[in-house]
Amino acid sequence: MAGSAGAPGRPEAPRRRAAPATAGPAIGPAAAVVDGHGVVVGWTAAAERTFGYGADEMVGRSAATLLAGPDQDEQLAQWLQGPGGERRPWSAAVMVKCRDGTTTRMTVEAVPLTGERPDDWFVTALDPSGLAAWPPRYASVTAALLSRAPLGLSVWDTDLRCIWLNARAADQDVRLRRSRLGRLITEVLPGRGGRAVADSMRQVLETGEPVIEREYTWRVPGEDEDRVLSASYFRLDGPDGRPVGVCNMATDIDKSLARQHLLALSEVGNRIGTTLDVTRTAQELADAAVPLLADFVTVDLGEAVLLGEEPPLGRPRAPDSRAPVIVRAGLASVHEGAPEAAWRVGEAIFVPPSSPFSRALEFGRPHFEPVMDTSPGTWVDKDPRRAALLAEHGMHSMIIVPLKARGMVLGQSVFTRLRDRVSFTRDDLLLVEEFAGRAALSLDNARRYTRERAAAVALQRNLLPRNLTGGASAELAYRYLPADVHEGVGGDWFDVVPLPEGRLGLVVGDVVGHGIDAAALMGQLRTVMATLADLDLPPETVLARLDRRVVLMAAQDGLGDGADEKGAGAEPDGGGAADRSEPPGPVMSCTCVYAVYDPVTRRCTFASAGHPPPVVLYPDGRAEVVKVAPGPPIGLGTMAYEPVAVDLPEGSVIALYTDGLVETRTADLDVGVGRLVEALSGGAPTVEELAGRVVTAMGPHVWRRTAEGPAGAASARSAEDDIALLLARTRALTPEQAAAQPRR
16 A cells, blocks of 8 residues: 555655564554544554554555545545544544555544644554454454454453454444543543443453453433443463453343353363364363253264365265265263263264254254154154163253354264253353354364374475485484474484495484475475485585575575575585675575494594584493584585594494484473483394384383384374484495495
8 A cells, every 4th residue: 555645735744763663462453643634643563464564654654545445635634623523533434455455344443632642543443343453373263252252342452442342342332322442441431430440450460360240330321320231351361471451341231141151151262272183172172061061062073074184064965975974073971981972982973864963964054952852753763872872861952063164064063961951042052153163163273284284294204215224334223203293293304325435424404494394395405415415525515515505595495695605606615604694584494414434444424514413322332422513504504514523333323313302392402412322321232122212212201103114113202393313333344345335
């Protein structure tokens, strides 16, 4: 969005230097301060996020440049005069335009300011749904839930100025003939009552303890009696744990049922979606609903959902087509052991045709049965297994809710009440639908993460080498264990390159980042590294050339500014740092350690680019860390690495690894390396056994069996980062034996 510095016919305000952006999230609607001539004199981070312009571009320009349509200046001038020429707050639906040229209808509200600048206006703009006011880190599930909440919700910043309203709160303001957005609480509620409310909100900000159902009165202009309102306040914390504001949950005093429902949603909301595991999220849904909403809850998902794929549910199915497989993913009951369940978690369940279960899955609509009909001729006749359990446990009231997210039916959740509880009501149905809607979003996030992680793991494994061998020079063992954390797999890799005269090049690297991009970059770097190692250069020279190549690759891909003349043209001899500045954008980067073992001299030369140090296990069972200078990571263009050579007796084990093996959130690198030395000490009959022992000893969590490595007997853990481990037990060769070794 571009425009003139000022409106025609009005003096242009002097251009003001924008204050630097402060750290922290941009919370609230787009907001700005506009002077009496319509010139922007204050611009917020939220406005920058909404319109695409920074403060340095907008401060000093006419606000008319933000308006879509003809006669923007005249329209702005009329608004700044105020309704009837009076400086009173006003609100209007306005077509605005953003920097990228798009236009949208937003609700614009303006509040006149007082004090030193009595001609200025505080102006806010937000979309009717209210979601645009939330930054991405808060939007997703939380903003959607708050926007659709059955009670009026407003958010106040740490200065107790209202910065956000959901649709219900906006309707309340219309009915109560008041305006809260952009105003301090003491301006909305002047006098003693406002000061008391402000004190309560400050107490919530300071202590974090919520204030529940605080009553206050409001006199609507033109009415003779006060209205009694009830408000609850709870603190909103940012990702760093610091308070960013207070949420006000308000309703008329006669709306107690709605308050109870919202409190129920608040209670269960924090218990769902704590992980990105589909089955764990499904179980959290069931656990959160019992006994708060129902006595017995099941969660059944399409088999494809558990695999991360899109389910074939919610679509009309041909009569002769095969029904999709539905799997029980979650189960909870007020009775220990859930005796009401016909199927257990992990089992494929039976969905009777023409039953409310099949209709909910096919059409994506809830089924509400406050009094279950089990008379002859109903669907129960076709499902004797469920019928017996219904009669045995007195199930009398049921709600079936399809779990829908982004237009897809992922499965369904069945809420049931037993003989000792009242039947479901229509209000319960609304609450269950809200509850299931939130849970479905968490399930879909977990499903998408499962799919993306599976793709990244598959790519990573396909790009890693297979059937590595050290020939006559070394006995090899290796492990690769992908991470289980939210960020997904990383870019760890390992390789063995056969060199002339029976020598071996051993390499382990770790690409910065996670996910498919990191795995793809890993494949590139592994290929480049293998090509450079095949030139049979010293380790420090190989790393220097890899460093230069990565810088050039980054420049070609637009990830950095590339190497300068000295960095790109200097011969990488391992000495002297190139004089180049750090690129302004993200760059390709990795850490790497490269070793060359000579079986004739039994000497191993190491060079490291910011990687954890190698460890050598000697034949007598003693393990030691190799003191190699770590050097800068690959991708910085320094091309300065120092080698170190170690003489190894025959039968020594060289251990190269990535930091995921030794570093955790609670222990630094030195502690982990010390544990690795202990795990290696003593040795093992074979390097395969030694590799299995090392990963088991280093794992801080519960391990499960998997088929990694040649023996298919390694274990995988709930790891915070990828793990790559390469072990090589050295052998000694005569010069004649080494010369006879083929290069594979």
